Every structure is written in structure tokens, then in C-alpha cells.
Amino acid sequence: MKQACSVTGMTCSACSAHVEKAVRGVPGVREVSVNLLTNSMTVDFDENAAGLPDIIRAVEKAGYGAAAAGNAKTRPADARREADDAAAKELRHMKFRLIVSFAFLLPLFYLSMGHMMGWPLPGIFHGTENAMIFAFTQLLLLLPILYVNDKYYKVGFKTLAKGAPNMDALIALGSSASLLYGLVALYQIAWGLGHGDAALVDKWSMDLYLESAGMILTLITLGKFLETRSKGKTSQAISRLMDLAPKTATVLRDGTETEVPVEEVAVGDKIVVKPGGRVPVDGVVEEGWSSVDESALTGESIPAEKGPGDKVAAASINQSGSFVFSATRVGEDTTLAQMIRLVEEASSSKAPIAKLADKVAGVFVPAVIGIALVTALVWLLVTGGDVTRALTAGVAVLVISCPCALGLATPVAIMVGTGKGAEYGILIKSAEALEALHAIDTVVLDKTGTLTEGKPRLTDLLPVGDTTREELLCVAASLEKPSEHPLAAAIVSAAQEDNIPLAPVTDFLALHGRGVQGHIQGETFFAGNRALLEEKGIPLDPALLQQADALAAGGKTPLFFARETGLMGILAAADQPKATSAQTVAAFRSMGIRVVMLTGDNARTAQAVGKALGVDEIRSEVLPQDKAQKVAELQAQGRKVAMVGDGINDAPALATADVGLAIGAGTDVAMESADIVLMKSDLLDAVTAVQLSKATIRNIKENLFWAFIYNIIGIPLAAGVWFPLLHIMLNPMFAAAAMSMSSVCVVSNALRLRLFKPRLPAGGEVPLPRPAEHQEKGEVIPMTKTLSIQGMMCPHCVAHVSKALNDIPGVTATVDLASNSATVTGEAEDAVLIQAVTDAGYTVTGIR
Structure with missing residues (x-):
């Protein structure tokens, strides 16, 4: 069973590491992934060996809270909204804490630093005789800051007691050390005043350290506030998708239009969609014609024409005309709901690159506490018992250390990256797929339906003698109309586009392997290959045969049309490459990725198509069951392979490849087998996916580098390692500010991915389609x-x-x-x- 859970109480990567370790220890748990960014956990476990209560108990025993969030495959959008509401509530509370903290910190800081900086202070705070008033006022100003930020102490000391300290434990220890030192100072001042020791009073009055405790808590809260607010922006793509879902639907019941909540729509209901309205659920059009904007789902900015028999998807916008459709997928089964689920699952999954950070996070906080203790002891010995110097160094080490940056480096980039992909109609199912895609060096493209349209189109029409183009097309389409051959459909379609009327055909006969024949207005006509005409004794001009051979060499299928008296002409049809296929191949090659085309077609047709598109390697006459084997052969050569396909026969190859990409117009089986789904069936989106993957992994590496380098430089600096050379000691207040900003910097760097725009080989941009809801009323695109x-x-x-x-x-x-x-x-x-x-x-x- 795969179960999603929400986890409460996590504040840093040490927390997520402890939760993972605790859950992994439960018998029957196969895999667990904890996401600090979304405060969520996905557990894969054997129901016969473990239950959800066992997992929740393990989390609680580790010092955190957990609750089921629904089955991982059917997590409702409501759960996301509840999570967003909880995050907004937490942000408001954090803002309140921040305002209160600064309101009391500013006078505290002014009072404590006034004597040193020469700032004007009331006379009541001057002189040895007023030392207790001076110190006690600072303590009173500190108490509200301690009170509103008590969360750090509650969580920090709790995790410390359970032997699994986290970032809150570092903050609690650092600020508590400063507070205790200040309280000792208060007692020393009181002792000095009571015993007439003015020197003792003056010494401790200038060394209270209370402002450090207040400054640490306030600056850490400021950093967490900025971090939380920035993290909220990373999930905007999911929120926008959820906002697209209409709240009501107009349903036809007993011949009457009734507006009902979309939750009450059932499969089979007849739903009316008027101009400007959103499609509430997935379905099939039964009546009416319209243009439907599907840009929010597919990224395709051009509206799609819809008529009876066409599919419509939830959240698409009806631009003109009204239509009635029958609901086929409702609730969590709609395309939109599945998109939301896939993006959420991908953003909460963990990329392999995060493993190093996870390992470090598990031992990071205990190691920092150990370093802080050693630092304080060394300074005590070196300075001959200078407690102030030792405390400064120890507290600075505690508060400068930042496990948060390590924990956020990967998930924020993954969430922004997968969200950006959804905006372009690219659904990335997991962080593993996103990471694997950046390393591919070979892309395998299925020909039919992927590189090409998937259905033949008439490409050439060559009349002979006195036969006109219109006459040839009329005879050809009339003869082929009763045929079920795909090439016949291409000829009939061309005649319909040219508004050429068809003649009735009698005595129609399909001649297996050769063609067809029939009577039109009492005359016999033939359509087929060269063998058919030779069998019927119809003479063929050698020059015309050369033209037919040239068409065949170009990957086209020539068909001969004749009457009993002689040849009328040749028509050629071919499965045309998609408009962006050549551009896609060029884009892959410009990135150093080898392009391989797989097809079941004969070698001559495959060579013609492959050469026209510029692919590097062509593998023809490949049976559907052998496609996965061809992918495996490339992998055996040490290549990292991505497979792009659309059909049922592509599913094994998609699953075998390092990364499988299914184009959205393909089958459900192919989409289930793939790691990435290209919603609008545009091959250029495969290029966009690779470029997005490279940008995301580059961003993650930047984040991890800065997170590690920050701690590698910051901890020795705080410990005073460089003091003998630079004679600089890091004040805990500056250490707290640096710690706060490190997490903010990591999140801000990840947010740069929101500016991602794919590039074509010539340097052109692939424009991000403008969502329909952003179009102004009355604007004509x-x-x-x-x-x-x-x-x-x-x-x-x-x-x-x-x-x-x-x-x-x-x-x-x-x-x-x-x-x-x-x-x-x-x-x-x-x-x-x-x-x-x-x-x-x-x-x-x-x-x-």
C-alpha cells in the first residue's frame, strides 16, 4: 500500500531525516519519502506486516505529529486547499510574532547599546547606583520576545530530550545560553550593589548579553517568515491549476437546465456549456459545435474545434457556441484532477541528488552541538577562563549553523520545476524522472504518430493526358470511398476539402494485395499498384513509372488510377511529418543528444522520412514487441536513453527507457507507462522538458553548493578558527542574521526557475501560452x-x-x-x- 501523510512539527532537514529514520524502522515499510517543503510523507509498506497506526506512532515517538492525507493516488484537491489554508494561518501567526519581537527588540537594542554608541539615554539608566534598573528593564523587554517565540523552546528541548535534536534545538540552546548568562549577570549586579563592589557592578552591567538572546530569536523569526512566504510562491502553479476547476455545472435533468455543484455531477449526466463557460468535468460532445480553449491544460494557445464525438476536458473554456456533452470522468478522475495529483506527487518526491544532503542532515545538528561545546571549552582554556569569550564563540556556532538550507535545497527547486512544466503542458511524474532526464544522451522517437501525423495525407496528384486534376480526384475518391484502406481515407478527405462531388460506384471489388475496381456510370475503373495495371493489360509509360519510383523513394505510396482505355494518373499519399518534428530533431542535436528513429515501416520509407527530418540513426522494420529490446540495446552501449512514443506498442519501450515521454494524444497505456506526459502532443515539448530538467538540476546543485559552503565557512568563522589571523570574533547576533538569510537565499535562488523559458537552436524562444483567463474581455487573438x-x-x-x-x-x-x-x-x-x-x-x- 502507498499512503500519503501530513507531518507536523518539522522545521529543518534534521527533522525530515529523523522522521524518515523512525518510519524506516517500522517492520514492513519498504520505502519512505519525507518532504520538508510540503510537510508531507509518502510511505510504501506491506499491509500484512505494518499498519498506518504503527507508522503514525513511530513519527510521534520521534517527536512529531502525523495524520493520513488520503490514498496517495487519489488525494483530493480539498486536502491541498486545507494545507494552503494552514500555511496561510501559520504565516499570519509568524507575522504577528515578528511584529511583537521587533516592537520590543528595538528599545532593548537601543538601551543595551546606548552607552557604547554614545546614544542619549534617560538619567535613570546612568550610573552604578542605577545598574539594576538598567539590567532589569532589559530583562522585561526580553520577556515578550521569549513568550511569542516559545515554539523554539517547546520543540527544540523536546527533540533534544528524544535524542534527535533539530534546528529549533540549536536556537533554543543558543538563546538559552545568552539568557542564562544575562540572569547570572543580574545576580552579580545585585551582589555588587549589596556589598558595595562598584567594580563588579560596572563589569557585569556592560556584559549582560540579554540583547543577544532577543536578537537571535527575532532574526531567526524574520528569516523563517521570509522563507515561508517565499516557499508559498513555489506552489503557485498547483494553486492556479486548482483555481481552474469550476464550482458548478449546468446539468440537463428531465429536459430542464439545473445548476448543481460540480461534486454532484455523475457519469452519464448531460451537461450544457454556454459561450464563455468552463467545462466542469471530462466528457464527449453530443450536440453542438464550438471552439474550446484548452491552453490551461495543454499549453496549446490555439482553440480546438469541437463537435459531436469529440472529447472535452474539465477546466477548458468554451469560446463560441453552445454544446451539450455527456460526462465520462468526474471528481478525481478528470484530466485536471489527475494533473494536480501528478504535479503534487512529483513535487513531494525526492530526487536521488538529495541523498547526500539527507545523510548530512541526519548527523548535522548533533555534530554542531558537539562543535559548540568543544569551541566553548577551548576558548575557556585559551583565555584563562574568560566566560564571555567562550560563550560568544559557542553561541555563535549554534546559531550560525543552518540545516534548513540543506533541507530546502532540493525540494523547492523540484516544486518550482514541476510547476513550471505544468504551465507548459508537461506533466513530470517524479523527481527521479526530472533528474534522469537532464543526463540523457540519446532520444528514441517513434515515427508513426510521434514524428508524423499518424494518418496518410494526399501529397501528389499527377493526371495523364487529357485527364484534369478534378476528374482524376473525383474518380479516385469515388473508387476509394467504399475501401477501408488508410490511403483511401486520405484520397477521400482531399476530395472533400476541394469540394469535389463523388460519383456512385457499383460492382465494387477489392483485389487483395493489388487494389480495387468498380463501375462508375457504366465504365470500369481500376485503382491500385503497378501489378494490377499490368494484370489488366493497361500500358504504362516508362517516364511515368520513373515518377512513381521517385515518389516511392521519397517515402510516399504511389497509387495508379486507370479506366479500361488507359491510365488516368497517379496519386501519392504519405504520413506527413508533424510541423515541429524537424525543429525538434535539430534542437536535440544542438544539445548534443543523438536522435534515433524507430519504425515498423520498410527501409526505403523510413530512410526518406529520417533523412528529411535529419535524425542520426534510423531503425526500420522493427516489430512492436521489439521496440523495448532496441532501447535496451542502446542502454547496453552505455547510453542514457529517453523514449518518446504515443501508442500501446510503445508502452514496453517507454517503461524500459531511462526516461519515458508519452505524447498526450496517445493511449492511456502509454501515458501510464511514461515518466513524463506531453499534454499537447507537440514534440518541441520534449525539448522543453529536457531544458527544464537541466535548468532544475543546475539550480539544485547551486543550492546544495551554497548550503554546504555556507556551513563550511560559517561554522569555523563562528568558532574563532580565524581569530589568530584576522582577530575577528563573530557576534551571535550577526551569526543569527547570517543563518536566517541562508535559507532565504536558497529559496530565492529556486524561485528563479519561474523565469525559465526554453530556447530553440536558432536562439528563438518557445512562448509560454497565455492562459485564457488572462485574456481581456472582447480581445481577439x-x-x-x-x-x-x-x-x-x-x-x-x-x-x-x-x-x-x-x-x-x-x-x-x-x-x-x-x-x-x-x-x-x-x-x-x-x-x-x-x-x-x-x-x-x-x-x-x-x-x-
């Missing part, structure tokens, strides 16, 4: 479309098409001859764009 155009042969053709498109009001177009495409930006209907290109004498074969 221009649409960008790519038109595939047939018939362009030279720059003059490009000029004709460019002029035709740019003459459309509100449209800006760029035409590219190499890719036979036009990129159009503006608010124009597809039919208008197609008509403009057609009027110019060319054919639009597809719009995406």
Missing part, C-alpha cells in the same frame, strides 16, 4: 493556420499564392515553396482561404 498547397513549381507561383492570400482583409500570409505550404495569420474562414488559393490556380490539400 489572431489565429495561425498552415495550408498545404499543391501545384506551386517556382517563385512566380509563390508570388501568385502570396498575393491571393494577403489580399484577403485581415490576413497576413507567408508562402514557402520548399514545404509547399503557407502560414496564414488572421481571422478568415477556411473556405475563404481555400477559394483564394483555388482562384489563383492552385489546390489546398490540407489545413492545420
Whole structure:
């Protein structure tokens, strides 16, 4: 069983280390991960050997509190909101403590330092005879500071008593030592006044040390306040996701629209979504058409067209038109709820790089206490019994040591990194995957559906003799309409896009392995491969056969169409590469990552696609069950492999790879097997994921370096190791300030990840899609479309098409001859764009 728990009372990495150690000691516990940032714990244990009460008892015995937070796989969003509310309440209380502390510290500091700095003080605080008033006033000013910050003593001495001291124990010991020294000073002053020893009174009046205790507590509280406030910003990505969930849904019941809380929506309910409304749960459209903005879920800024049979997801926004859909996933099963769960689980998991910090944290505080005691004893011996000097050094060592920075170095960066990934539509399931991704040197890409669209499109149309393009396409689409072959669907789709009517076909016959035949208006027509035409005795021109071979060499599938009297022409179809595939391959190669393409296609088709995209290595005719073996072969060569795929047959390979990335349009099986899910099915997001991983791990290493170097430099400085050379002793007040700022610096450095922006090889940025809720009312976001155009042969053709498109009001177009495409930006209907290109004498074969 895997169980999530909330843990209370943790203040530093020593705490999380003690909790982990205590829970690991429970029989039946296989694995435990404690997160200081989220105050959470995930335990994997055998239910037959251990129970949740045993685990909670172990945590309590270690000096902390624990409670179940629901099953780790179905943790409700409400638990997150409760945690956020608790954190906000704690922050408000900390702010109150800070205000009170400073309100009394300022007069305390002024009073204690006034004589030394020459500041004006009332006469009642001057002179030997007023020494007790001077000292007792300082004690009274200190008491409120001690009272509002009593948490350090309650927790610190409790952990000390249990033999598992934490940061609070260091603060409690340091400030208590200062307080006890001040109380001793009070008694010495009273003794001196009572026995007429003015020298004794003057000596101890200037050496009270009470302000140090107040300063230590106040500065530590200031640091914790800033740290807590900064930590709150690390989880903003999760909070924003949760805020996207609508609170109500309009449900059709007995023919009447009824608004109900979203929690009451059941699978099968019919839900109405009006323009501007949010989709409350996942489902399938049954009635109506609309454009739906899914940017909050997928990062895709262009709205998706939705009609009957299309899926819609919770939190997407209906931009135009109304529709009715049937609920298929509700509550914690919706896409949004799963996203929140995955981001939470990833941010609370622990990266392998954190192991060193965990080991140090387990022994850090006891070691510091030992160093502080040795420091005080050495100074006592060296100075001939100077208690003040010894106390200064010992207390400084206690309060400068910072286990917090060590504990926060990794989790804050992981939380910000996974949250940033979610903003780009990249769901990272664990910290382990995030760390492993930065080290990959080989990426394996499945071809069909990953590098390519996954469905053939008509690419070439070559009429012969007197046959026109329209006539050839009409005959081809009519013949192929009854066929179930994927290439047939591509031809029929092209005819529909060109608004070419289809003719009825009779006596349709599928000829296995060769093609099809049928009668159109009493005449027999054939469609198929070269063997079919040779069998029917239809002559083939050698030049035309060369064209067919050239198409095949280019990775396309040529189909011959003929009537009984002769050949009509050739059509070619191919599974087209996705718009960003070549750019993705180039981006990986620019990062020094080798790109391998796996496909079940024949070698010639695979070589054509691979060469066009620029991949380093092509492995063709790979059976689905052999994909995992190919990944394992690369790993056996010592390579760190990431696999990107989308289908059921990719699942074993995704699981075998060091990191598996599933594109979101793929199957649920592939997404479950993967470590990272790319929600909007854009391969460039795989590049973004790698760059984000590298940025996150670099940030973690920076945090760990500064956390370690701070303690390595700070502790010897506080102990007075450099005093013989520099003649500098570190005042405990400065030590407390340094300790406070170390944690703040680590958290602030991690927050820099929020500025992360991926880079393309040419230096261009991948823009972060603007969430729909940030668009101003009435604002029109221009649409960008790519038109595939047939018939362009030279720059003059490009000029004709460019002029035709740019003459459309509100449209800006760029035409590219190499890719036979036009990129159009503006608010124009597809039919208008197609008509403009057609009027110019060319054919639009597809719009995406």
C-alpha cells in the first residue's frame, strides 16, 4: 500500500531525516519519502506486516505529529486547499510574532547599546547606583520576545530530550545560553550593589548579553517568515491549476437546465456549456459545435474545434457556441484532477541528488552541538577562563549553523520545476524522472504518430493526358470511398476539402494485395499498384513509372488510377511529418543528444522520412514487441536513453527507457507507462522538458553548493578558527542574521526557475501560452493556420499564392515553396482561404 501523510512539527532537514529514520524502522515499510517543503510523507509498506497506526506512532515517538492525507493516488484537491489554508494561518501567526519581537527588540537594542554608541539615554539608566534598573528593564523587554517565540523552546528541548535534536534545538540552546548568562549577570549586579563592589557592578552591567538572546530569536523569526512566504510562491502553479476547476455545472435533468455543484455531477449526466463557460468535468460532445480553449491544460494557445464525438476536458473554456456533452470522468478522475495529483506527487518526491544532503542532515545538528561545546571549552582554556569569550564563540556556532538550507535545497527547486512544466503542458511524474532526464544522451522517437501525423495525407496528384486534376480526384475518391484502406481515407478527405462531388460506384471489388475496381456510370475503373495495371493489360509509360519510383523513394505510396482505355494518373499519399518534428530533431542535436528513429515501416520509407527530418540513426522494420529490446540495446552501449512514443506498442519501450515521454494524444497505456506526459502532443515539448530538467538540476546543485559552503565557512568563522589571523570574533547576533538569510537565499535562488523559458537552436524562444483567463474581455487573438498547397513549381507561383492570400482583409500570409505550404495569420474562414488559393490556380490539400 502507498499512503500519503501530513507531518507536523518539522522545521529543518534534521527533522525530515529523523522522521524518515523512525518510519524506516517500522517492520514492513519498504520505502519512505519525507518532504520538508510540503510537510508531507509518502510511505510504501506491506499491509500484512505494518499498519498506518504503527507508522503514525513511530513519527510521534520521534517527536512529531502525523495524520493520513488520503490514498496517495487519489488525494483530493480539498486536502491541498486545507494545507494552503494552514500555511496561510501559520504565516499570519509568524507575522504577528515578528511584529511583537521587533516592537520590543528595538528599545532593548537601543538601551543595551546606548552607552557604547554614545546614544542619549534617560538619567535613570546612568550610573552604578542605577545598574539594576538598567539590567532589569532589559530583562522585561526580553520577556515578550521569549513568550511569542516559545515554539523554539517547546520543540527544540523536546527533540533534544528524544535524542534527535533539530534546528529549533540549536536556537533554543543558543538563546538559552545568552539568557542564562544575562540572569547570572543580574545576580552579580545585585551582589555588587549589596556589598558595595562598584567594580563588579560596572563589569557585569556592560556584559549582560540579554540583547543577544532577543536578537537571535527575532532574526531567526524574520528569516523563517521570509522563507515561508517565499516557499508559498513555489506552489503557485498547483494553486492556479486548482483555481481552474469550476464550482458548478449546468446539468440537463428531465429536459430542464439545473445548476448543481460540480461534486454532484455523475457519469452519464448531460451537461450544457454556454459561450464563455468552463467545462466542469471530462466528457464527449453530443450536440453542438464550438471552439474550446484548452491552453490551461495543454499549453496549446490555439482553440480546438469541437463537435459531436469529440472529447472535452474539465477546466477548458468554451469560446463560441453552445454544446451539450455527456460526462465520462468526474471528481478525481478528470484530466485536471489527475494533473494536480501528478504535479503534487512529483513535487513531494525526492530526487536521488538529495541523498547526500539527507545523510548530512541526519548527523548535522548533533555534530554542531558537539562543535559548540568543544569551541566553548577551548576558548575557556585559551583565555584563562574568560566566560564571555567562550560563550560568544559557542553561541555563535549554534546559531550560525543552518540545516534548513540543506533541507530546502532540493525540494523547492523540484516544486518550482514541476510547476513550471505544468504551465507548459508537461506533466513530470517524479523527481527521479526530472533528474534522469537532464543526463540523457540519446532520444528514441517513434515515427508513426510521434514524428508524423499518424494518418496518410494526399501529397501528389499527377493526371495523364487529357485527364484534369478534378476528374482524376473525383474518380479516385469515388473508387476509394467504399475501401477501408488508410490511403483511401486520405484520397477521400482531399476530395472533400476541394469540394469535389463523388460519383456512385457499383460492382465494387477489392483485389487483395493489388487494389480495387468498380463501375462508375457504366465504365470500369481500376485503382491500385503497378501489378494490377499490368494484370489488366493497361500500358504504362516508362517516364511515368520513373515518377512513381521517385515518389516511392521519397517515402510516399504511389497509387495508379486507370479506366479500361488507359491510365488516368497517379496519386501519392504519405504520413506527413508533424510541423515541429524537424525543429525538434535539430534542437536535440544542438544539445548534443543523438536522435534515433524507430519504425515498423520498410527501409526505403523510413530512410526518406529520417533523412528529411535529419535524425542520426534510423531503425526500420522493427516489430512492436521489439521496440523495448532496441532501447535496451542502446542502454547496453552505455547510453542514457529517453523514449518518446504515443501508442500501446510503445508502452514496453517507454517503461524500459531511462526516461519515458508519452505524447498526450496517445493511449492511456502509454501515458501510464511514461515518466513524463506531453499534454499537447507537440514534440518541441520534449525539448522543453529536457531544458527544464537541466535548468532544475543546475539550480539544485547551486543550492546544495551554497548550503554546504555556507556551513563550511560559517561554522569555523563562528568558532574563532580565524581569530589568530584576522582577530575577528563573530557576534551571535550577526551569526543569527547570517543563518536566517541562508535559507532565504536558497529559496530565492529556486524561485528563479519561474523565469525559465526554453530556447530553440536558432536562439528563438518557445512562448509560454497565455492562459485564457488572462485574456481581456472582447480581445481577439489572431489565429495561425498552415495550408498545404499543391501545384506551386517556382517563385512566380509563390508570388501568385502570396498575393491571393494577403489580399484577403485581415490576413497576413507567408508562402514557402520548399514545404509547399503557407502560414496564414488572421481571422478568415477556411473556405475563404481555400477559394483564394483555388482562384489563383492552385489546390489546398490540407489545413492545420
